Amino acid sequence: MTSSALGAAWTFVGASVAGTAHLARGCGCQDWWGAAEFSERNLVIAVADGAGSAAHAEPAARIAVSSAIRAVIAHTTVPSPGIEAMLEHAFREVREELELFAAWQSVELETYSTTLSLVIAMDDGTGVAQTGDGIVVIRTGDGQLRPASIPQQGTYANETQFVTGPGGAKPGFLAICEYGAAIAVLTDGLLPIAVDYVDHTPHAPFFDPMLAEVATTTDIGRTSEHLAEFLASERVSSRTDDDKTLVLATRRA
Amino acid sequence: MTEVNPFALAEFRDNPERRCPVVLVLDTSASMKGEAIRQLNAGLQQLASDLQRDPLASLRVELAIVSFGGTVSTVDVRDGRGQSISADPVLAFVTVDAFKPPTLRASGDTPMGAAVQQGLDLLRGRKSLFKEGGVPYFRPWLFLISDGAPTDPDWIRAAESARLEESVNGVSVFPIGVERADLATLAMFSSQRAPALLSNIQAFQSLFQWLSQSLAAVANSRPGEIVTLPAAGWTQIDPS
Secondary structure, three states: OOOOEEOOOEEEEEEEEOOHHHHHOOOOOOEEEEEEEEOOOEEEEEEEEEOOOOOOHHHHHHHHHHHHHHHHHHOOOOOOOOHHHHHHHHHHHHHHHHHHHHHHHOOOHHHHOEOEEEEEEEOOEEEEEEEOOOEEEEEOOOOOEEEOOOOOOOOOOOOOOOOOOOOOOOOOEEEEEOOOOEEEEEOHHHHHHHEOOOOOOEOHHHHHHHHHHHHHOOOHHHHHHHHHHHHHOHHHHOOOOOOEEEEEEEEOO | OOOOOHHHHOOOOOOOOOEEEEEEEEEOOHHHOOHHHHHHHHHHHHHHHHHHOOHHHHHHEEEEEEEEEOEEEEEOOOOOOOOEEOOOOOOOOEEHHHOOOOOOOOOOOOOHHHHHHHHHHHHHHHHHHHHHHOOOEOOOEEEEEEOOOOOOOOHHHHHHHHHHHHHOOOOEEEEEEOOOOOHHHHHOOOOOOOOEEOOOOOHHHHHHHHHHHHHHHHHOOOOOOOOOOOHHHHHHOOOO
């Protein structure tokens, strides 16, 4: 589920890499991602960023990603319940799963604090639900890159919302956009180099070469390694010391 | 043969770095003469070099100094000469890479209240500038370092302002007293943390070493993280 793939309808690649500040504090990467094709032509992508301040941030991110994807795939019925209902169902499932883990461990739910960005791409539209400060970027039918979600930020640069917070059973942001030819999902660690801080416009010179590589690759394993190497490179870590996750998906047909 | 990584072709957007404004409100009254002011000055140099070693902290943390000894002055921290400048949030702050702390001299009485007020005003003004410019920022910090009781009549009002600003998450205030300081008075400036006491002059150095570590911790904090100063660090410099 978390490996890159040349699927039937989509090519997708992703990587999560620990930030230098996390390595310095002796904690590993608290980002996690997953993606899967379902119902032949559809794609689901989930990306979670466990809160650095939370004791169980890393498992929280993994639980959020896996239960979100499982919920989307399991909720596929004929006729389709609709993208919005699928997204909302998945967020409820994620919240319940995290509550369950916290209860098992007899710890506060906040110790499992994590963000979640969830994308469902179908032929008739791309749905995005998000709680937290990640961002989803899509290439629309006219070839333009557009922000498909808004990072939820507080007054200060280190504040955001979590699926474990008040009202976290519902996504903080939900939108259904038009057909997406390509999709990118990022955690906040990459915001400084990938989008405009103020209006969140995607920086095309950042995304274009990467999406072109994903669209044309014939060796997804190699492409996946290249992405991880890039995220871990000095050039990236000199601009951001946070964990960073990037998932890129392009339609094959 | 070196294989070209196609992802390395990505060009980066040049966003402004997230900022963490810090005002150091420093007692330069006559009673600081001698070893106390010498160590305070050495500590400022140490702070600058410690922060400069951390590339991202160096870009994110920005510092201003308000001194109080006889008069209250916002001090130019660009060229090490320590000239008084107007209390202007545009001019008062510099990022760490440009921070050249002056050699402070001790003289005069102790207008602590007016100095804290000026520090709070500078931080408020700085935040407004960030908001206008779309620059993301961390909660500002104010360090109050003093060895004596205030001599200005308005210090109680300034202390109330500091506590109020803290209660609405507008600032984190860190009161620090040197030996024989009136800690009860310093305690009035923060409702969230007790003043730390410096038992001896050597502690100035450790204070600033600790200060720079804590600033690096905030500058490295990630969205969603509750910014907490290491409690141990705070009590370690409290010798009581």
